[in-house]
Amino acid sequence: xxxxxxxxxxxxxxxxxxxxxxxxxxxxxxxxxxxxxxxxxxxxxxxxxxxxxxxxxxxxxxxxxxxxxxxxxxxxxxxxxxxxxxxxxxxxxxxxxxxxxxxxxxxxxxxxxxxxxxxxxxxxxxxxxxxxxxxxxxxxxxxxxxxxxxxxxxxxxxxxxxxxxxxxxxxxxxxxxxxxxxxxxxxxxxxxxxxxxxxxxxxxxxxxxxxxxxxxxxxxxxxxxxxxxxxxxxxxxxxxxxxxxxxxxxxxxxxxxxxxxxxxxxxxxxxxxxxxxxxxxxxxxxxxxxxxxxxxxxxxxxxxxxxxxxxxxxxxxxxxxxxxxxxxxxxxxxxxxxxxxxxxxxxxxxxxxxxxxxxxxxxxxxxx
Ligand code: HEM
Numbered sequence: 001x002x003x004x005x006x007x008x009x010x011x012x013x014x015x016x017x018x019x020x021x022x023x024x025x026x027x028x029x030x031x032x033x034x035x036x037x038x039x040x041x042x043x044x045x046x047x048x049x050x051x052x053x054x055x056x057x058x059x060x061x062x063x064x065x066x067x068x069x070x071x072x073x074x075x076x077x078x079x080x081x082x083x084x085x086x087x088x089x090x091x092x093x094x095x096x097x098x099x100x101x102x103x104x105x106x107x108x109x110x111x112x113x114x115x116x117x118x119x120x121x122x123x124x125x126x127x128x129x130x131x132x133x134x135x136x137x138x139x140x141x142x143x144x145x146x147x148x149x150x151x152x153x154x155x156x157x158x159x160x161x162x163x164x165x166x167x168x169x170x171x172x173x174x175x176x177x178x179x180x181x182x183x184x185x186x187x188x189x190x191x192x193x194x195x196x197x198x199x200x201x202x203x204x205x206x207x208x209x210x211x212x213x214x215x216x217x218x219x220x221x222x223x224x225x226x227x228x229x230x231x232x233x234x235x236x237x238x239x240x241x242x243x244x245x246x247x248x249x250x251x252x253x254x255x256x257x258x259x260x261x262x263x264x265x266x267x268x269x270x271x272x273x274x275x276x277x278x279x280x281x282x283x284x285x286x287x288x289x290x291x292x293x294x295x296x297x298x299x300x301x302x303x304x305x306x307x308x309x310x311x312x313x314x315x316x317x318x319x320x321x322x323x324x325x326x327x328x329x330x331x332x333x334x335x336x337x338x339x340x341x342x343x344x345x346x347x348x349x350x351x352x353x354x355x356x357x358x359x360x361x362x363x364x365x366x367x368x
Contacts, residue, residue: 002134003053003054004016006048006052006053006084007357009356010202010215010216010355011083011353011355011356012083012356013084013085013131013132014353015292015318016083017192019080019081019083019134019139020133020135020165021135021164022132022161023131023136023139023140023159024128024129024131024159024160024161024316025125025128025129025146025157025158025159026124026125026129026158027125027127027147027150028154028157029092029126029127029154030153030154031153033097034097037097037153037368038362039153040154041362041364043149044150044362045362046362047145047146048084048146048363049359051074051082052084054077054078054079056069056074056145057071057145057146057149058070071145071148073141074142080133080134080135081134082133082138082142083131083132083133084130084142084146085129085130085131085353086127086128086129086364087127087129087351087352088126088128088354089124089126089128089352090107090108090109090124091124091125097368099367099368102209104209104352106208106212106217106322106323106352108327110322111327111331113345115334116334116345116348117344117346118348119346121157121158122158122346122348123158123348123349124348125158125351127154128218128220128349128351134166134167139161140161143159158347160222160300160314162298162314163297163299164296164297165177175249179312179313180230180238180242181246182244186249187280188292189290200290200292200318200319201292202214202320203321210366211367212352212354212366214355215354215355216353217321217326217351218317218350219291219317219318219326219348219349219350220314220349221313221330221345221347222315222345222346222347223312223314223315223343223345223346224312224345224346225311225312225313225342226342227311230342240252240275240338241279241342242278242279242280243279243280251274251280252274253273261274261280261284263276263281263284279337282332282336283329283333283337285328285332289328289329291319291325291326292317293315293317294318295313295314295315295317296313296316297311297312297313298312298313298314322350354367
């Protein structure tokens, strides 16, 4: 089907199988009070539900006397599996709206990781909106109309488009490759399995506030790739960096993409087949810590200062508690990952993605 239901226990766009394109933005609120915030989320919810079904953001598009409700560029296009997912940043809980007492313990300020080169203009935001769709124009249309609805109540802080290979280019749906040429997503957990999703993705119980039950935490890292350096690196070195073969995606020393990682496997000289400082050896966390990755490649033209490509990975992951999942994992990667020679983290955000809603409700109603 081309429609992903907007309403439900959980927000769409989290365990939804990845669409081909993303258009993600973060907003800073300018609303004067909580009533205005509520109004904004009510209108956003209605428009998001409509656009997820391929309808315009609003109905009044034929009166010559007023600007149309919808901006028009998705007119006649199918819904393209659009999902629109909302999350709240830590700054949402400052003094402005009287909700500082409700800030979840898990919505931490992320620690500074070794190598971070974060720019505030690519980081944070009071509200993040992840729009995914199988068509880039459909995705852009959705975020554009949400920006328009926000006028007077919120301003856009950053916006990033992203892509992966399309369904048309790979009808078999094999694992997509990132811009470093490797299959990316092979060992992502299967969250269509409800038990895995509960363990890895959905927030519930513990010290989590009840308004987050059925929600999830989204981590965004804009990770620039030093593509020109990578492209001068030998294949052997590239494979040692990830710990997998480029052609097949198999673990080093293995033959097929989906065979299990065997980090204990040694070569004839007694060295581990998968180097201990490789990306997968470290990110594997002994199989004990998992996240759901949902990132997209980005390409923003050239960096005028250096003449190099400004491209990389809009890394996104969902986890039930970043204190136990993303943070320890990124601590380990930042300290030792061989991949760090070729990447730099330039943007960052952590957002509390609210639970889903029923028709008639609005995203955020469990909190305000
Ligand atoms: C695995 C690429 C950043 C977590 C992989 C794989 C590739 C890859 C090619 C192997 C195939 C797979 O299982 O998907 C990249 C690139 C990055 C990046 C290019 C940056 C530009 C990160 C970050 C994290 C992360 C920031 C989390 C903090 C993981 C995990 C795995 C993985 C958990 C699976 C490990 C396992 O096999 O158990 N990544 N990654 N990656 N990556 Fe990354």
